[in-house]
Amino acid sequence: MPASPARPEVLIAEANPWTADLLVQLVLDVRGDAVVNTVTDGHAALARCRRKLPDLLIADGELDGLDGVELLRQVRRHPRTPALPFILISRRTDARSVREAMPLAPTAYLAKPFNAELLRQRLKVLLRGSSEKEPEYKRPALLINDLYEYLDSVREQGQGAPLLDDVRNAVATSLQAHDADLGELEKTFIRDPQITARLIAAANSAAEHVGAPCQTVGQALQRLGIGRCLNLVLGLAVQRNARLSDERLMALSAPLAEAAMRGASLAAWLARRLGLDAELCFTAGLLHNIGDLAVLRSLQDWQDAGGVLSDEQIAAAQKSHSAKFGSALRIRWRLPFGLRELVAAFYGKGSGVFSREALVLNLSAELLRGEPLESVAESRPARMLRLPTGLLEEIPQSLVPPPAAELVSEAQ
Known part of the structure; x- marks a missing residue:
């Protein structure tokens, strides 16, 4: 497809939401100005093509109703569409299936699971041309003028924490x-x-x-x-906001990342010594402050879109929205309820019967707050766990912060 300065339109036909999201991110990584539409079945994809042809079509080979090969066949029948770039991604890689598709001239026939990095390189050629410079990416203007209203508006759709x-x-x-x-x-x-x-x-x-x-x-x-x-x-x-560029936000993310790893490692150490599920406790400890990190990412988005961001606003936003973001993410991503309960136990939330792993998370939180070991040993989770005498004194110093350390609370 000839490279064009106009915004390319890309149609993605993929039923799996995780794969669809990956394909969208790959396209936007190559062309940040691309118009990307997604559908979940072959008939919807064909209907869109009949209304308006995209500049590129990426389709799953096993779509419901009209599979990828039949969609390609229908598209190629139209006299205006023989040159339409069409990437077919299929789990059918036997010789017969490949021979069936090749006469229809797919631009690429990829086997599942496909190599996303190789696909990204192919998209660079299709969407930009090897000699073209990457077009400047312009973020949309803000439609909300108040930072806290903005955070409320993006909480349910936020992409989560930045990569560390x-x-x-x-x-x-x-x-x-x-x-x-x-x-x-x-x-x-x-x-x-x-x-x-x-x-x-x-x-x-x-x-x-x-x-x-x-x-x-x-x-x-x-x-x-x-x-x-x-x-x-x-x-x-490859998500454009996966990295924090504001130095203040980066500086805040470092101790949060350290706290996540410390919470995970401490919970795993205690669980291992008590004969419990150390891997599960590690995971819950690692995720305990993901809401704090997600707020930093949204604050970066706000600033990149032209919003003013003061030090006071950063502190206030973290205090008021970290818990909300964390809870929204855990629910929207449909993390297992048992895992969500363990994360909540890190903050002592919930009532009723506590699992021993939940008590470990709650005990870890007390230790990370820098409470004196004598006080922790007399705490409710310690008593319910019936900790062996001297166990707390055996905790590696690298896992426990100084007594003055504070823990930022995040509710379930």
Whole structure:
């Protein structure tokens, strides 16, 4: 397709919301000014093409109603559409299926799970042309003038936390290594709250859910497989607001990231010593302040769109909206209820019967607040757990902050 300075229109036909979101992010990474429309079945895609042809069509080979190959066949029958770029993504890679599609001249025939990085390189050629400079991306103007109204408006649709800078290089390396084993990927991804939450959510989506819900990165990796996990992480990495550029917001994100890892590691250490599910406690501890990080990302969006952002507003926004953002994310991503309960237990919320893992999270929160060990040993979670004598004194110093450290509260 000839490169054009006009905004390209891209149609994505994909029923799986996680894959659709990845494809949207890849397109926008190449052309930030692209107009991207998504549909979930072949008939809807064909109807859109009949109303107005896109500049590029990306379709799942196994669409409901009208599958990808038949959609391609219908599109190619029209005298105006033979040159329409069409990327077909299918799990049918046998010789017969490929021979059926090749006479219809798909621009690319990709096998599932596809290599998202290679697809991104192909999109650069299709949407921009190899000699063109990337068009300047202009963010839309703000429609709301008040910061706190803006935060309320984006809370339910927010993309979550930014990816943490200290894992970016490791993630970039993993994205190039499709022969990496699950263990190595888990070591890389388990350090980032955003990656952890999104992989667990994707593994528990309607399209993937079989058996017990996934509650840890390890379980999600097993269910999704290496290829799909790498693609989901790439989709996060290429989002335009995935990195904080304001130095004040970056400075705030560092201690939040440290607190997330400390909470995760402490909860896992206690759980391991008590013979409980250490991996699950690690996950809950890692996600306890994802709302704080998500607010920082939305504040960056506000500023990038032209909004004024003072130090006082940053502090007030975190205080007033972190809990709301965290709760909205955990619910919208449909994280397993048991995992959400553990995150809530970090803040002592909820009532009724507490699991021993929930008590570990609550105890971890007390320790991270810098409470004296004598006081923690007499606390309700410590008594209910019946901690062995001297266990608290054995906690590695690296996992417990100085007594003056404070914990930013976030309710379920």
